[in-house]
Amino acid sequence: xxxxxxxxxxxxxxxxxxxxxxxxxxxxxxxxxxxxxxxxxxxxxxxxxxxxxxxxxxxxxxxxxxxxxxxxxxxxxxxxxxxxxxxxxxxxxxxxxxxxxxxxxxxxxxxxxxxxxxxxxxxxxxxxxxxxxxxxxxxxxxxxxxxxxxxxxxxxxxxxxxxxxxxxxxxxxxxxxxxxxxxxxxxxxxxxxxxxxxxxxxxxxxxx
Ligand code: HEM
Numbered sequence: 001x002x003x004x005x006x007x008x009x010x011x012x013x014x015x016x017x018x019x020x021x022x023x024x025x026x027x028x029x030x031x032x033x034x035x036x037x038x039x040x041x042x043x044x045x046x047x048x049x050x051x052x053x054x055x056x057x058x059x060x061x062x063x064x065x066x067x068x069x070x071x072x073x074x075x076x077x078x079x080x081x082x083x084x085x086x087x088x089x090x091x092x093x094x095x096x097x098x099x100x101x102x103x104x105x106x107x108x109x110x111x112x113x114x115x116x117x118x119x120x121x122x123x124x125x126x127x128x129x130x131x132x133x134x135x136x137x138x139x140x141x142x143x144x145x146x147x148x149x150x151x152x153x154x155x156x157x158x159x160x161x162x163x164x165x166x167x168x169x170x171x172x173x174x175x176x177x178x179x180x181x182x183x184x185x186x187x188x189x190x191x192x193x194x195x196x197x198x199x200x201x202x203x204x205x206x207x208x
Contacts, residue, residue, distance in 0.1 A: 002034045002041060047160050051093055054199035055168035056175075059087030061192070061200060062139030064184045069141040074176045080169045083141055088150035088165070090139045095124035097196035098152060123149045124198060181208020 009022050010031060022031040063070040063083060073079045098121040102113045113119065126149045128136040133146065151161035158164075175182065184190065188204035 002037060006031060006034055047158075047164075050197070051160070052164045052167040052171070054093035054197070055084055055088055055164055056171050057190075057199050057203050058091040058093060058192075059084045059168060059172060060175075060203060061184070061190050062087045062090045063141070064190075065139050066141065069139075070183075073141070074180060077173045077176065079141065080172055081165065084165045084168045084172070085148070085150075086139060086141055086143055087168075089127045089133070089143075089146075089148040090137075091192060091198060092124035092127050092148075092150045093197060093199050094150070094152070094158075095194060095196065095198035096120055096122040098123065098156070121152070123152060179207050182206070183208050 005018055006022055009018055013019060013023070021037065026032055059080075063073060069083075073083050100119050100121060102115050102117045102119060104115045106113050127133070130136055133143070151158035151164075182205050185204040185206045190200040190203055192198055192200045
């Protein structure tokens with residue numbers, strides 16, 4: 001796709017985001033190579049687009065399980081920030097997509113881990129830990145504030161953790177402004193799937 005975009009930009013220079021991608025900061029008439037752009041574009045597509053999209057989806061889905069909470073959020077958009085945090089806890093989009101290699105023998109949660117062992121970090125499961133959260137499988141806007149691991153922790157924590165929830169918050173605010181009666185289509189309920197990335201591929205809605 002990037003190659004096709006580059007060819008088109010070469011033939012007919014544009015003046016939007018595609019032009020910025022290929023020409024921004026380059027000497028006049030020169031275009032950036034696709035190979036140079038690939039790693040950052042992967043980040044933009046996965047982190048920048050797919051994941052904030054999942055954040056909107058899981059929040060909408062979670063709120064839909066609590067119609068009274070959905071109504072409050074629509075009436076008072078200042079609750080949306082909290083609604084998104086709880087959505088990301090309730091159905092963490094980066095569910096089990098991270099791994100580490102232990103550098104030394106250790107014991108964690110009663111489990112022996114040997115140096116060199118490969119470990120999957122199941123953030124979605126941690127966010128449903130009954131020892132940390134009451135009734136963890138229930139979406140609850142009024143849950144007492146509690147840190148969760150939707151964005152990971154430590155050295156490799158997500159660099160988009162401040163940005164992505166704001167994208168989701170603003171997108172949902174605009175959605176509810178444009179279509180205040182919007183709700184899930186009862187005929188086609190969400191069907192979230194995924195081990196590494198989790199979320200509904202499609203959310204069918206009716207305008208209400
Ligand atoms: C709701 C949206 C998002 C979720 C749920 C999410 C989740 C995560 C998680 C759990 C990690 C930690 C992975 C690990 O422990 O190895 C991570 C890492 C990362 N995320 Fe995100 N992310 C989101 C949005 C974004 C955005 C918008 C960007 C950038 C534009 C981004 C870029 C990254 C990068 C570069 C890392 C790797 C950091 C490192 O290894 O040092 N993410 N993300």
